[in-house]
Amino acid sequence: MNLSLAFQLMAQPDVNFALILPEVIVSIAGVLVMMVDAFSRRADQRWATGGLSLAGLLGAAGACLWLWSGGAGERVTAFNGMVVLDRLRLSFTLVFIIVSALTVLISMIWVERERLPAGEFHSLLLFATAGMMLMASGGDLVIVFLGLEVLSIATYVMAGFRRTDTRSNESSLKYFILGSFSSAFLLYGIALVYGGTAVNTPGGISAGTTNISEIAARLDDGMYPPLIFAGAAMMLVGFGFKIATAPFHVWTPDVYEGAPTPVTAFMAAGPKAAGFAAFMRVFLFAFPFAVAATGTATSAQVHAAWLGALSVIAILTMTVGNVVALVQRNVKRMLAYSSIAHAGYALVGFVAAGATGDATQQSDAVAAVVFYLLAYALMNLGAFAVVTMIARGGDRRTEIEDYYGIGFRAPVLSFALSIFLLSLLGVPLTAGFMGKVVVFREALSQGFASGNQLLVALVVIGVLNTAVSVYYYLGLIVAMFFRERTTEWSAPRVPASISVTLALTVLGVFYLGIFPGRVIDAFRSVQTTAVTRLK
């Protein structure tokens, strides 16, 4: 046996680095950061690695915009369909880059303050970013899975980065155990779908596939439809763990509370958005709305099943997140529950995207979700930047009592935090409000157009939950401005990198809140081109 067989099997590898340029740039930057770190003196390490990371991310953003402007030509897939260039990917990639850049800015002062190895932290962050990008760009489940693993493994380490702190260790351990647990579910789902999509052709059994668009094409002819159902259910559980939807959210508060605050900021914004990217990529494109199929066809049944399950999950997620947040006394825990609730709001947009067969409407809904996640990322990172400053050495001061009366003693920090909280709450003129409006609007317009009462109900529940959330967001503002402090406290000096972060996030929150049109239009046009390109 025989070389000839090998040659016979050997398809031409479809290598095209142009299509994965952002991922390549970020990975190279990660390696460079490690090299620079190894050869630089300790004192300027933080600036060297931080600056290099920012440069790498900037380069990736440039590459992303280049792809966006059609720089790669008309090609939409590469590496034998492993990577797709559609604009779901590009818009998410931009969000990831923004999240990572802001995390680098927040962490620059933190790594010095805690005497942590800056180079390792920044290179792990860059690798995690590459992982997130891969999750959004994967045209094949193997890439989605690998991206998820790259992201997860980097995040496990980052969560445990303060090695001498037991809380950080435990957070890391919990994240690791439950993260790998959910990966196993996802993987089992992939395996079952791979088996379920085998097709009986006249020439014999044609093998199953893990290619997302292939899966969609084979749903109705698959030999073992029950396997597809089981696989989809398993993947739902796997992704549900990753984006912390109820009832798979139980790990979130512990992990978020224990992890170092800059890492928590990153985890709540980046991996969550990446989870959404992969989740939407897989479920919208592999199990799409079945236009022509009859109700008994597998594709229609799978679609109805996951959409129904997702709606229930969305309701649970919004409600659990908000209700449990009401009783939290720790700010990081409260923000963790709030992040669960926000995942629920974004899921409403996801359900809207799934409920339609119309390509334009679907891409509009996807754009709304991306916008929402971008808005959430900005306000969340900003809020955690402030929490980092207030918590100080060792992340000790994160109880609500630690915020009593700081309002006018640290005006910059507390006013910035108030803006972020109001935005999270959804007060007009902020990004949070606009995000909710666009997401709920998509859901309602689908609901009214198709007579789908479920979507309307989702929006109503979302609005009710917003009303509930008034209480706890306001509670923190009340603590900062209206309460008196009994213990001694001096305002922390705000270092330059944090000032920049706060300025960027505050401006971003107001920009997205007041002039969201340009950004939404950009995401939308992108989504539409994506759909037409892929057809």
Added chain:
Amino acid sequence: MIPLSWYLALSAVLFTIGAAGVIIKRNAISMFMCIELMLNAVNLTFVAFSSHFNDVTGQLFVFIVMAVAASEAAVGLGIIIAIFRNRESLDVDEASILKL
């Protein structure tokens, strides 16, 4: 030859045992081993499908999964060592600052 479904059933049983183990076990290393068992169950599914369909993709996937499992093992054991250094115990209930 054995029908495909036997292998699938076997792997489902192994997966369930692994998942149950994660929930029952309270030692971090044992939990980690249960997760490895779950991954192996998935691998069995892949290999069974692959040889059934006469398609190499499933085995390639298994190869990737093994690499992932190895990386997870390295990082997971690193975490376990770090936590043991600080706490001298791997019992996830014991002295847990954060509730699980």
Added chain:
Amino acid sequence: MLELTSVFLFMLFGGMAVGCALSMIVQRNPLYSAISLVGVFVSLACLYVTLAAPFIAAVQVIVYAGAIMVLVVFVIMLLNVETEVRRPLRLRYLIPVAAGLSFVLIAQVFFMLFFVGPVSSAPSNVGLTASIGAGLFTEYILPFEITSVLILMAIVGAMTLARRAADIPLAARSADSSGAAGSPFTDPINDSRISGSRPGLTEIVGREMAARAIERLESRTGRGQGEET
């Protein structure tokens, strides 16, 4: 018709796998669990051989049984991990999830047993090293390369986490502890900016070594007492 030898082999290795898996979760000593898990891995490798996947079978033995489990056993021995104590079930809130899940899985098993798929065709050559190599470097070239990033990152991560705490300067820890103590709160940021207040390298190392020595001494005596009682 089912070939008797294959049925026998399947029953043998499948039974071994399930038995070892059960033993793994029943054992209270992590070391025994680890050895049972090695048993599962080996049985699975044998099953891969019956599935005409010799390459994967070999890798299974080398990577899982050879590398990962050795690492696990090494860590267990290194850390002197204690035997588990039986206590009421942890993660209570997961019980409904678990119940639902196991129901689904058991239903799946039943479904699979009653739905007897067609018996596989003639022995294939997809499992051979050549075809896997060809696949890895054509179709799976990108995943293969991502794997390299993954492993690199895992090395960095494991190193970062498991490195001894000694290379963290003592100054950082004292800042931590003063933060915990509360008032008067010294701001570590401001402190760290005063370059004059930083101890020199020799001082750090010296203090650190002394601290480690004391720590070690204390922990040793502490543990000794614990064992006696």
Added chain:
Amino acid sequence: MQQYLLTILILLPVAGAIALAAHGLVAPYRRESHYRWIALGFTIATFALSLLLLSGGIGEDATGAFKFVQNVPWIGAIGAGYHVGVDGISLWLVLLTTLLMPIAILSSWNAVEKRSLAYYASLLILEGAMIGVFVALDLLVFYLFFEASLVPMFFLIGVWGGQNRVYAAVKFFIYTAVGSLLMLAGIIALYFIHAQQVGFGTFDYVTLFEALREGRMTIGARPEFWLFLAFAIAFAIKVPLFPFHTWLPDAHTEAPTAGSVILAGVLLKMGTYGLLRFNFALFPGMSRYFAPLMITLAVIGIIYGALVAMVQPDVKRLVAYSSVSHMGFVMLGLFSFTEQGMQGALYQMLNHGVSTGALFLLVGMIYERRHTRMIADFGGLAKPMPLFATFIVFASLSSVGLPLLNGFVGEFLIMLGMWNSGFDYAWIATMLAATGVIWAAVYMLWMLQRVLFGRVTNAHNARLPDLNAREIGLLAPLLALMLLMGAYPQPFLNRSRGSVEQVRVRVAAPHTGGTFTAGVDKSSNVTGDR
């Protein structure tokens, strides 16, 4: 200029807030007194600019059309536009806002020592948001300003308020925020109804109004029921109408003086303004359907507010409950659906802003001197503080509705309108409301008697300094307005007639609606010859 005037009016105070913040950041050796001068400068400039609105010819023709309109697309993706304009209804409310703002800032000249930067910045942002509410002609923009006005007020109460400020601030925020969420739901529903029937979704008030009037868009009875409720509850909380009023006494009592003045003077009017502008114009059928209920609640509010005010031991709380009573009158007038009633209601909104504003200022002044507001702590103040006594008597009489003062005009028109409204049992409502006037006289005069007259019972009160020039200066314009509005209401009413008439025709006519000129002949212009 015409086109941008309103935008400038909204942004000028906000620019003032930004200037304050910049001053605070840039000048390291800052003096707190700079802030109040900056704030005063910006508010006076805003007031001066807002006077230009009078030159716009509003109310000179009968159409009541919007002037100073600016309409530009804002968020293309969801069809929201930035559309502002001013008509006879909003004209006076905008002017009231810009007038009260410098007064509010002057009133806190010495009262706010700490954190004055944030204080004045909050007031300025609040002013921008309030002007925005009154001129917004796009429902989404209206909602934005409606909510945005909440945040600075929340801070004003919570940071600079009295003892119980946290409770009051949170209650205020949650009540109004939850109410306005309902309105948001209604706004979005309107958007989709328009999208379904006309083909494109819009938040534009004028477009929606025209589509409804010309029958291009019809809202079914059941949706209209819910839509009316969604809007009406949001506004009723703001007014506040009887069962939703519980946040008001707390907020008023705990707020700093300037906050109370703005709250009573302007913020409450957002509710009645919203009802008049949106509920009546967009849901006329349901407005008629709900009128009996609303009238009942209004009458209950009038009497309840008055009775509770009577037993208050705290002057500020007394004035707060009198607001509940007065705003009941406004609601009564609005739901009479007659020209007199609605014009009277609009007029009463202004009156209430002026006279209750003045009362809160006076209470604030006495509080600054004595640090108490309990009626029992005072007595015989007329002797040491004759000027103060004069002013408070004057303002109280205006609030009570003494003829020749402004309160009388409004209340008389409202009761006349209600009497003529043609509702069954309208006379009962009118009679009951009239007793409200009597109760008002009782509680106000009783309060005056206990505070001002008699012997000086408390030694602290004997040496109190009388009002100083600043205080006289900030009260004088309000007193002048009371006299002017009481003696010569015609110019005020003329300006708003056309716009009110347009809404009235819509809401009083049968549901099919007609052109608004068709309705004019039906009602004689009683308004003029009072």
